[in-house]
Amino acid sequence: MSTTMQNSHFRHRSPIHLSHCTLAESFDFLGDRWSLLILRSALFGLRRFEDFHGELGIPRTVLAARLKRLVSAGLMVRQDYKAAGS
Numbered sequence: 001m002s003t004t005m006q007n008s009h010f011r012h013r014s015p016i017h018l019s020h021c022t023l024a025e026s027f028d029f030l031g032d033r034w035s036l037l038i039l040r041s042a043l044f045g046l047r048r049f050e051d052f053h054g055e056l057g058i059p060r061t062v063l064a065a066r067l068k069r070l071v072s073a074g075l076m077v078r079q080d081y082k083a084a085g086s
Contacts, residue, residue, distance in 0.1 A: 032066070035066050035070060037056055038052060038056070038058075038066055038070065039076075041055055048081060049063065049067070
């Protein structure tokens, strides 16, 4: 047995329990595939509901729910669309 294996008998543990870990909460929140894809599309410049729907092929009800959740979390901001000249 190698020296490394012999000296690795102790285990390191995180000082923060998962139930109190903000990083774990973030992964849980963003772990949803659609939320991550919406944020990705927004980072590449998409801004309108129809554009997200068209690019992602996400069902409208799911898109509306995910956008509402992302806005509530402060990750996105909702703005009314104003057509040019109006």
